[in-house]
Amino acid sequence: MTNFIKNPKKSFQDKVFYVVRQIPKGKTLAYKQVAKLAGSPKAFRAVGNILNKNYDPAIPCHRVVRSDGKVGGYNRGVEKKKKLLEEEKKES
DNA sequence: CGTATGACGTGCA
């Protein structure tokens, strides 16, 4: 890191974060949907890739699941993600 | 610039 400041890189990542941040509690969004909302319906690959490399506590990435209904993965542990989804879903 | 990787998605056997 040559610079202390982070790059304002306005890229797909920003859109993905913005979309994921809008996901209401107890609701899950598919990677494909996120990619579509982000502007690239075929970039669901990049969506997962970005979330995986850039996990942020402000981003409910645990609400992003596969179109198959599977949780997919989670930086903190798939088990944790499943539990969070279940809890939020119950509360909702 | 080209190659490699990845929390995916869809199609086919």
Next chain:
DNA sequence: GTGCACGCCATAC
């Protein structure tokens, strides 16, 4: 219904 292989886009090196 399950499993395997290919294709897709964005990022990193």
